[in-house]
Amino acid sequence: MNDQKKIKKNSEAPVSGGSIAVQAGVLAIATIVVRIIGLLYRAPLTAIIGDEGNGYYGAAYNIYTIILILSSYSLPAAISRQMSTKIAVGQYRNAQRAFHCAFIYSLIVGAMGSLLLYFGAGVLVKHNAVPVLRVFAPTIFLFGILGAVRGYFQANQSMVQTSVSQILEQVANAGISIGAAILLIRSAPALATETERAVRGAMGSAMGTGSGVITALIFMTAAYLRYRKGFIRRIGTDKGPVESYGAIMKSTILVITPFVVSNFILNLTTTLDQMIYLNMLIDGRKLSEAAVTTVFGLFSNKAVVIINIPVSVATAVSAAIIPNIATAYASGDRKETRRRSVNAARMALVIAVPCAVGLTVLAKPVTMLMFPQWETLELASVLLALQAVTVIFLSVGTITNAVLQAIGKMNMPIVSAGAALIIQTAVLAWFLRFTDWGIYAMVFVSVLYAAIIFALNELFLKHYLGLRIDPVQVYLKPILSAAVMGAAAFGVYRGIFKLVSGFGGEYFSNFAAVLPAILVAIPVYFFVLIKTGGFTREDILGLPKGASIARLLKKLHWL
Numbered sequence: 001m002n003d004q005k006k007i008k009k010n011s012e013a014p015v016s017g018g019s020i021a022v023q024a025g026v027l028a029i030a031t032i033v034v035r036i037i038g039l040l041y042r043a044p045l046t047a048i049i050g051d052e053g054n055g056y057y058g059a060a061y062n063i064y065t066i067i068l069i070l071s072s073y074s075l076p077a078a079i080s081r082q083m084s085t086k087i088a089v090g091q092y093r094n095a096q097r098a099f100h101c102a103f104i105y106s107l108i109v110g111a112m113g114s115l116l117l118y119f120g121a122g123v124l125v126k127h128n129a130v131p132v133l134r135v136f137a138p139t140i141f142l143f144g145i146l147g148a149v150r151g152y153f154q155a156n157q158s159m160v161q162t163s164v165s166q167i168l169e170q171v172a173n174a175g176i177s178i179g180a181a182i183l184l185i186r187s188a189p190a191l192a193t194e195t196e197r198a199v200r201g202a203m204g205s206a207m208g209t210g211s212g213v214i215t216a217l218i219f220m221t222a223a224y225l226r227y228r229k230g231f232i233r234r235i236g237t238d239k240g241p242v243e244s245y246g247a248i249m250k251s252t253i254l255v256i257t258p259f260v261v262s263n264f265i266l267n268l269t270t271t272l273d274q275m276i277y278l279n280m281l282i283d284g285r286k287l288s289e290a291a292v293t294t295v296f297g298l299f300s301n302k303a304v305v306i307i308n309i310p311v312s313v314a315t316a317v318s319a320a321i322i323p324n325i326a327t328a329y330a331s332g333d334r335k336e337t338r339r340r341s342v343n344a345a346r347m348a349l350v351i352a353v354p355c356a357v358g359l360t361v362l363a364k365p366v367t368m369l370m371f372p373q374w375e376t377l378e379l380a381s382v383l384l385a386l387q388a389v390t391v392i393f394l395s396v397g398t399i400t401n402a403v404l405q406a407i408g409k410m411n412m413p414i415v416s417a418g419a420a421l422i423i424q425t426a427v428l429a430w431f432l433r434f435t436d437w438g439i440y441a442m443v444f445v446s447v448l449y450a451a452i453i454f455a456l457n458e459l460f461l462k463h464y465l466g467l468r469i470d471p472v473q474v475y476l477k478p479i480l481s482a483a484v485m486g487a488a489a490f491g492v493y494r495g496i497f498k499l500v501s502g503f504g505g506e507y508f509s510n511f512a513a514v515l516p517a518i519l520v521a522i523p524v525y526f527f528v529l530i531k532t533g534g535f536t537r538e539d540i541l542g543l544p545k546g547a548s549i550a551r552l553l554k555k556l557h558w559l
Helices: 004-014 018-074 075-088 092-119 128-153 160-186 193-233 243-283 291-330 333-361 363-370 372-387 390-406 413-436 439-465 471-502 506-531 537-541 546-555
Strands: none
Touching: 004 506, 004 546, 018 092, 018 128, 018 160, 018 193, 018 243, 018 291, 018 333, 018 363, 075 092, 075 128, 075 243, 075 291, 092 128, 092 193, 092 243, 128 160, 128 193, 128 372, 128 439, 160 413, 193 372, 243 291, 243 413, 243 439, 291 333, 291 363, 291 372, 291 390, 291 439, 333 363, 333 372, 333 471, 333 506, 363 372, 363 506, 372 439, 390 439, 413 439, 471 506, 506 537, 537 546
């Protein structure tokens, strides 16, 4: 009985800013670990399958991502919002029914997505990427089930299970991707061409994605079976009205659909850009498929992969804030809703701004560290530096999307993403048709797309929520602090690189210089940010172990 009361009390209590920071922090840490693992295995994987194989994998993966979004990718966020609004008012039975409906939905659309991917591969990608895309097909169905269970835990504001499953998924993905790629390449016929070997390597890498999802699904299923008993006990305390499964299924579809459409448009951009770029250069200008695909692989599988590391932190924050903001909004507390929304945006920017600056000034060192393919290093690092500013736009855009969805304005992210898609598609086609910018046109429209979403979402939040963001506090102070940090990081890197360059090769010197530069950059950034008032004592106290951190900073005379 005491446990039952405790569960009920915890579930109905409003979540403090510190709790939001803890939940977001758990997901953010897991996301960073996942991205680090991804980068660590991607370097040897790229060495195994080559830039051509990387290009075929990237082409297939982009289509896989689109089908995944149409079927399953949006389920965790949609389910967490649907369930959390019911949990906020004590409707535990209806919340459980919402989960059941979402689970059935995932089975149906997941199966449809898998069949479409397998039998439609010949239409969706160029011929060398067809077998790679077919390997991805079963993963769509499995990911749907995984997404439903992850959404269940996020709705209950428990991010640990999702975080652990993400790490397990990436570990399995890394191991199987490398192992399967090596195995398939070595088993190729003796007279196989380099292109055929590249395709087989890309297929092995795709196998790793499915293996990771299976691993995560096993863990999440076990966690759900264990946690479900506690949730069922809460259902026994629910005396409210019970909605029919038909009504809940209709409501679930109405909630999921805007999430799906919004994420579909966001990710359709990548696939549409890929199709326009490849078709206009290969079919239109008659350039080599291997050469064009290789350059596109540098953009999509090197520069964009690195860019997505800090952006993924904002994605993690958004997953944590949706149930929290939805709960405050459902309770009618607009002031608390605005406070949580601004705090979420600031949390994302405090990370995104220094990352954008760091990736600009250390573009070549970071690219060399992650992807040491010397023949393409210069171009890959230039693409990274030019695109680094999108970290800021994408991070804020991700957070504002989540806020709009949490307050029930789920069509607004669709409007902003749709407008950005139309504009950037037209601009890309024009540049590829009338200029020789090539891959640099891709970089330009990527920045343009993210900036449009950034601007439109802020306008929507001002209109619907009365949200007012202080540009000096939220933007200017982090930018100034990051500028000082960037200068310090670049100076440390150059100094150490010259110091150790005589003791080993260029890769060793780069490795020895990058890590100290990053270690210096972090405290410099936060020192300047705290001293300028961009990060206050109240902000620090809202962090996990915030009181301990504040005491330490006071001893160091930072506060």
